Amino acid sequence: MNMNPIKHFIWQILPSILAVLCALLIGAVIIIAIGENPLQAYTAMLQGAFGDTSSWAETLQRATPYIFGALAFLVAARSGLFNIGLEGQMYVGAIAAVIVGFSLHNLPSFLHILLALIAAALAGYVWAIIPALLKVKSGVHEVISTIMLNYVAYALTAYLTVHVYHEPGAVAQTYQVDPGAILPALMPPSKLNTGFILAIILAIALYIFLFHTPWGYNLRVTGLNPGAGRYAGIKSKRIILWAMLLSGAIGGLMGAERSLGVYGRFINSFSPGYGFTAIAVALLGQNHPLGIIPAAILFGALENGGSFMSLQVNVPRELGLILEALIIVFIAAEHFFRVHLRSMMKGDKE
Amino acid sequence: MISFLSVSIIQATVAIATPLFIGALGGLFNERVGIVNVGLDGIMLSGAFAAAITSYYTQSAWIGVLAALMVGALLGLLHAAICVGLKADHVVSGVAINILASSLTVFLLQLLFNNKGQSPSAPKIGQISNAGSIPILGPIINNMSYLTIIGLLLILLSHFFLYHTKMGLRLRSVGENPYAAQSLGIPVRKYMYLSVIVGCALAGLAGSFLSIGILNVFTKDMTAGRGYIALAAMIFGRWTPFGSLGASVFFGYVLAWQMNAQGLTIPAQIVEIIPYLATLLVLAFVAKRARGPAHDGKTFAPGEH
Amino acid sequence: MVHKEALVISGLKKYFGHVKANDGIDLVVRTGTIHAIVGENGAGKSTLMNSLFGLHQPDSGEIYLWGEKVLFSSPLQALAHGIGMVHQHFMLVEALSVLENIILGAEPGKGILLNYKNSRKTVEEICHKYGLELDLDALVENVPVGIQQRIEIVKVLYRGARLIILDEPTAVLIPQEIDRMFEILREFKRDGCTVIFITHKLHEVMALADDVTVIRDGRTVGHWPISQVNEKILARQMVGREVVLDLVKEETKPSELILQVQGLQTEQVNGDQSAEDLSFNIRAGEILGIVGVAGNGQDALIEGILGLRKVEKGEILYLGEAINGVNTSHLRQKGISCISADRLKTGLVREFSVRENAILGYQKSKEFVSKLLFHKKKINHYAQQIIKEFQIKTPSLDALITQLSGGNQQKLIIGRELHANPKLIIAVQPTRGVDIGAIEFIYQVLLECRRKNAAILLISNELEEVLSLSDRVAVLYQGRFMGSNAPNRLTKESIGLMMAGVRTEGEGEPV
Numbered sequence A: 001m002n003m004n005p006i007k008h009f010i011w012q013i014l015p016s017i018l019a020v021l022c023a024l025l026i027g028a029v030i031i032i033a034i035g036e037n038p039l040q041a042y043t044a045m046l047q048g049a050f051g052d053t054s055s056w057a058e059t060l061q062r063a064t065p066y067i068f069g070a071l072a073f074l075v076a077a078r079s080g081l082f083n084i085g086l087e088g089q090m091y092v093g094a095i096a097a098v099i100v101g102f103s104l105h106n107l108p109s110f111l112h113i114l115l116a117l118i119a120a121a122l123a124g125y126v127w128a129i130i131p132a133l134l135k136v137k138s139g140v141h142e143v144i145s146t147i148m149l150n151y152v153a154y155a156l157t158a159y160l161t162v163h164v165y166h167e168p169g170a171v172a173q174t175y176q177v178d179p180g181a182i183l184p185a186l187m188p189p190s191k192l193n194t195g196f197i198l199a200i201i202l203a204i205a206l207y208i209f210l211f212h213t214p215w216g217y218n219l220r221v222t223g224l225n226p227g228a229g230r231y232a233g234i235k236s237k238r239i240i241l242w243a244m245l246l247s248g249a250i251g252g253l254m255g256a257e258r259s260l261g262v263y264g265r266f267i268n269s270f271s272p273g274y275g276f277t278a279i280a281v282a283l284l285g286q287n288h289p290l291g292i293i294p295a296a297i298l299f300g301a302l303e304n305g306g307s308f309m310s311l312q313v314n315v316p317r318e319l320g321l322i323l324e325a326l327i328i329v330f331i332a333a334e335h336f337f338r339v340h341l342r343s344m345m346k347g348d349k350e
Numbered sequence B: 001m002i003s004f005l006s007v008s009i010i011q012a013t014v015a016i017a018t019p020l021f022i023g024a025l026g027g028l029f030n031e032r033v034g035i036v037n038v039g040l041d042g043i044m045l046s047g048a049f050a051a052a053i054t055s056y057y058t059q060s061a062w063i064g065v066l067a068a069l070m071v072g073a074l075l076g077l078l079h080a081a082i083c084v085g086l087k088a089d090h091v092v093s094g095v096a097i098n099i100l101a102s103s104l105t106v107f108l109l110q111l112l113f114n115n116k117g118q119s120p121s122a123p124k125i126g127q128i129s130n131a132g133s134i135p136i137l138g139p140i141i142n143n144m145s146y147l148t149i150i151g152l153l154l155i156l157l158s159h160f161f162l163y164h165t166k167m168g169l170r171l172r173s174v175g176e177n178p179y180a181a182q183s184l185g186i187p188v189r190k191y192m193y194l195s196v197i198v199g200c201a202l203a204g205l206a207g208s209f210l211s212i213g214i215l216n217v218f219t220k221d222m223t224a225g226r227g228y229i230a231l232a233a234m235i236f237g238r239w240t241p242f243g244s245l246g247a248s249v250f251f252g253y254v255l256a257w258q259m260n261a262q263g264l265t266i267p268a269q270i271v272e273i274i275p276y277l278a279t280l281l282v283l284a285f286v287a288k289r290a291r292g293p294a295h296d297g298k299t300f301a302p303g304e305h
Numbered sequence C: 001m002v003h004k005e006a007l008v009i010s011g012l013k014k015y016f017g018h019v020k021a022n023d024g025i026d027l028v029v030r031t032g033t034i035h036a037i038v039g040e041n042g043a044g045k046s047t048l049m050n051s052l053f054g055l056h057q058p059d060s061g062e063i064y065l066w067g068e069k070v071l072f073s074s075p076l077q078a079l080a081h082g083i084g085m086v087h088q089h090f091m092l093v094e095a096l097s098v099l100e101n102i103i104l105g106a107e108p109g110k111g112i113l114l115n116y117k118n119s120r121k122t123v124e125e126i127c128h129k130y131g132l133e134l135d136l137d138a139l140v141e142n143v144p145v146g147i148q149q150r151i152e153i154v155k156v157l158y159r160g161a162r163l164i165i166l167d168e169p170t171a172v173l174i175p176q177e178i179d180r181m182f183e184i185l186r187e188f189k190r191d192g193c194t195v196i197f198i199t200h201k202l203h204e205v206m207a208l209a210d211d212v213t214v215i216r217d218g219r220t221v222g223h224w225p226i227s228q229v230n231e232k233i234l235a236r237q238m239v240g241r242e243v244v245l246d247l248v249k250e251e252t253k254p255s256e257l258i259l260q261v262q263g264l265q266t267e268q269v270n271g272d273q274s275a276e277d278l279s280f281n282i283r284a285g286e287i288l289g290i291v292g293v294a295g296n297g298q299d300a301l302i303e304g305i306l307g308l309r310k311v312e313k314g315e316i317l318y319l320g321e322a323i324n325g326v327n328t329s330h331l332r333q334k335g336i337s338c339i340s341a342d343r344l345k346t347g348l349v350r351e352f353s354v355r356e357n358a359i360l361g362y363q364k365s366k367e368f369v370s371k372l373l374f375h376k377k378k379i380n381h382y383a384q385q386i387i388k389e390f391q392i393k394t395p396s397l398d399a400l401i402t403q404l405s406g407g408n409q410q411k412l413i414i415g416r417e418l419h420a421n422p423k424l425i426i427a428v429q430p431t432r433g434v435d436i437g438a439i440e441f442i443y444q445v446l447l448e449c450r451r452k453n454a455a456i457l458l459i460s461n462e463l464e465e466v467l468s469l470s471d472r473v474a475v476l477y478q479g480r481f482m483g484s485n486a487p488n489r490l491t492k493e494s495i496g497l498m499m500a501g502v503r504t505e506g507e508g509e510p511v
Helices: A006-035 A037-052 A055-079 A088-104 A110-139 A142-162 A193-210 A215-222 A226-231 A235-264 A275-286 A292-312 A319-346 B009-032 B041-056 B059-084 B092-111 B137-141 B146-164 B165-174 B178-185 B189-215 B226-236 B241-261 B267-274 B275-285 C045-052 C077-081 C098-103 C116-130 C146-158 C176-191 C203-209 C233-239 C298-306 C328-333 C343-347 C355-358 C374-391 C406-418 C436-451 C462-468 C491-501
Strands: C006-018 C019-030 C034-039 C062-067 C068-070 C081-085 C163-167 C194-200 C210-217 C221-225 C257-266 C279-282 C287-291 C309-319 C334-339 C423-428 C455-459 C472-476 C480-485
Touching: A006 A037, A006 A275, A006 A319, A037 A055, A037 A292, A037 B189, A055 A088, A055 A193, A055 A215, A055 A235, A055 A275, A055 A292, A088 A215, A088 A235, A088 A275, A088 C328, A110 A142, A110 A235, A110 C062, A142 B226, A142 B267, A193 A215, A193 A292, A215 A226, A215 A235, A215 C343, A226 A235, A226 C343, A235 A275, A235 C374, A275 A292, A275 A319, A275 B092, A275 B241, A292 A319, A319 B092, A319 C045, B009 B041, B009 B137, B009 B146, B009 B189, B009 B226, B009 B241, B041 B059, B041 B092, B041 B189, B041 B226, B059 B092, B059 B189, B146 B165, B146 B189, B165 B178, B165 B189, B165 C309, B178 B189, B189 B226, B226 B241, B226 B275, B241 B267, B241 B275, B241 C355, B267 B275, C006 C194, C019 C034, C019 C045, C019 C062, C019 C194, C019 C210, C019 C334, C034 C176, C034 C203, C034 C233, C045 C163, C045 C194, C045 C374, C068 C472, C077 C081, C081 C146, C098 C116, C163 C203, C176 C194, C176 C203, C176 C491, C194 C203, C194 C257, C203 C233, C221 C233, C221 C462, C257 C298, C257 C455, C279 C455, C279 C480, C287 C462, C298 C309, C298 C455, C328 C334, C334 C406, C343 C406, C355 C374, C374 C406, C406 C436, C436 C455, C436 C462, C455 C462, C472 C491, C480 C491
Parallel strands: C019 C221, C034 C194, C034 C210, C081 C163, C163 C194, C287 C455, C287 C472, C334 C423, C423 C455
Antiparallel strands: C006 C019, C006 C062, C062 C068, C210 C221, C257 C279, C257 C309, C472 C480
16 A cells, blocks of 8 residues: 555545544534524525634634644554543633732733733643652543542632632622733734744644654654553653653643633633544644644634624524534544555454 | 531431442442443433322332333433444443433423422331330431332442342453453343443432432532432442442541531631532542543444443 | 273364464374474463363364364363363462462362362372472462462362473472472472473473473474474474574683672562672673572662662672672773663563664764753664664564564664673573574674684573573572582582572682
């Protein structure tokens, strides 16, 4: 099977495209079932997502946490870990950024933001240390430990919001951050902010790191075959530790972008499940740092377009979320399809 | 005066523990055949939803319970098809189920009742009444939901099934080494499918307790992570029915005590993390002994291994 | 009346995609005989047995069992028809007891309940009859490998199998245990059972079988009564050409000391055998062969030297310099290379391309990295070079490593490990699971390295291989050397005794 690069590329992304198409197809069936016209609904969705510059801005704004989250997920996934604790890492990152944001004053904006982002990354990092150490020292599976830590993070941030940094309002929230700590908006009045640029830069940096440096190579070997890595002098425990910490730090940044760029403060349980949906984005993007960018934009579009659609036709906007879930289901199926098609092409060895 | 043991604490413990141990039992039937199911929370949510709206439309709580079982079983079929049939990653499937459940329930609420927050109120499952006069046990079982009794019976039944029947031995062998089981003529896939379906039906049942056992409505995202606590209880209980029950009662007690100790200086959020921290500690310090089935979370792919 | 032929297979075919795993297998097994099936790795033996055992269905062909035409869709039917199989990779549930493993799937009694009392009696009777002692209450995970095979055999007997298939059963046994196993198989034969014995060891065929069938490239090449063939004929039939396994081993004069190991004691890891006070030297231009039953400290020895396992006591000197605990990648740069035991587990990354696998272990070496990034051109050039030099058949550098045959995968590893002209080569099972063509090639390469004055530590389960390549042979038992000598001064019996832990007189010279 000797393939040229373009064919190879198409072969790579085909499953993702098919998964999206299958999900849209089922979505159409649902729309028909509730007595609406799927074409009309999808057109409205598309229009809502990409109709003009302000809808583009809103779509990219919604895509931003998914880019961060998917990058965080894939760094861990490439080293063989399933970081289902992004939600927790995001929460602690978001509140850490906000604490730095409202505690310091009269700093140059650039420095203030930088410090807040560092605090967020450190908080996410600390939140990832526990599962990473448990994994490396005691062999505790990270899926369970990170899920547990998600809830610890919910409770901790809720405690800080309600009892320590509470500011009265319609929702449980903290004080506002210093204006200098706010991530500048790119296209006001949209909440799209410089965090988006940061996310894109991070994606490119991770791409180079993973595929063009020996350290990235070591990380991938650890994820795919730690036994072979061991004989190649790669210390898998150390790599797992670092990958998980990097993942947690990026997870923390995901939270900081929301709190510094969108809300200007910490809002209790602000996340509609960013950390979990980001996993879907990472899978749709085939755990590739560049692949997740279009995947994240698609998810942003489904949600943004979904809101617009619900105003145009009588379909609840949650359809967008249902489509997201269906995409993951089909991604799983597509993996199967790919394996089988491959083996049919090359023939199974005994 | 802080009381550590009172009738109200005991009753609250039982109420909190019931969905946990039924859910944990559901998780156990998944993991005992080697299928990890982090979608337990979503399945409980779907069960809660199905129970509430079916109970509302039929005006019968028991038909609601039946609906919860069926919806759970259906999601179990989906999970098994993805993990066993398509050999995909178990956690991925679980995440998909969770997202599907939380979006689909809100979607349907909006469609059916034009309300994204909650369903109309529906008949709830009955409770033991007039048992107050029985000595000692009376105050405890008075007001106990029938579903709690059913859950306790299921724990007994599951223990007996797993450790004293041929099928139980075979089921356990599937989760430990499906290749060995297959070589002895045990229909591995069938065991996996059936056990996952039964386990998820139980998760659905646990969900029904949340909506029409304790309350009489379904509210958006009402599981609030109880599916994960159930998973934690299963691990804490070392993948055994009695262990899961014990862990659930422990978690239930901690939360019930906190509810009854209002006005105490310990904030609720701090107490809420106890189940999660306890599970983390158990995993950290007795990880070797707290070992799950050997093939848990792995893909069964005969001919490729 | 019992049918004359226990098993007749005709024209059996099984394709996986384009690969013809079985492409016309004919087999006739007489009732009450021991029938050997021989063939190279990948010849289609396992596929054939999986078809017979109902693990998958053949695409065409017929199977007759005691005259009755059968086609099994699951192992359950095969078991019900009296077929029992001892798999090469044991099929045991580690968390269950020995007794539970034996009765699993065939629990006694009609009801749904487990009854251990009855089953215990039945199992004990079987063990007693064949002299197979077992602790029925032990957990399988605590039982040594040799005993695990005993459990597998009792499992088959418990199910009342009349046709017993053993897939490469001697791989984990020492010579004396092999003799004992042969006794048991002959006893089965006396009891009227039929035995099919799958192997690639021809001397075992000659010693045990009544009839032999040779398979090559998925086809039956021929079948003979054992009296009509010898090892040479079988080898020729197996490979399809004349096999010259006489190696040209020039006399070399071992010169400078390359590796000195003194009193090596490694850390205990997860119940794996540690090295216990191992001492030996290897000089340039010599091959030191190490034999022993798998699990007697081979891994500890290799990993101790490579810095992969903690050394508790003792000293490892490489070119006179202590290398205790030095990282593997540094050792590779210093000229120590390792052809590891299991290529897909420790030698290669399945999901990687040929190019990416070609630098595994050397990924940080200066020749491939410049300014923190990989130097693509240099890597390509290097990969092309080893492909050419080691005659590796691959569609391209971008092909996935799993698209290559086992032999070509192994050649890539060897090419990679030898490209930097190492002074010390640790070769572990270098010919495992490759065809004879590749075996010959690998032997030539190793002898070439010896001629070029490399020191080679050869660790293998293939006794023949070690005896024919090595200048000296040492026997490892429970982490200790039982003795060593030049191969021509050792007999199989003496090696077997040492492998079983018996120190023989006169073999005690320092390694």
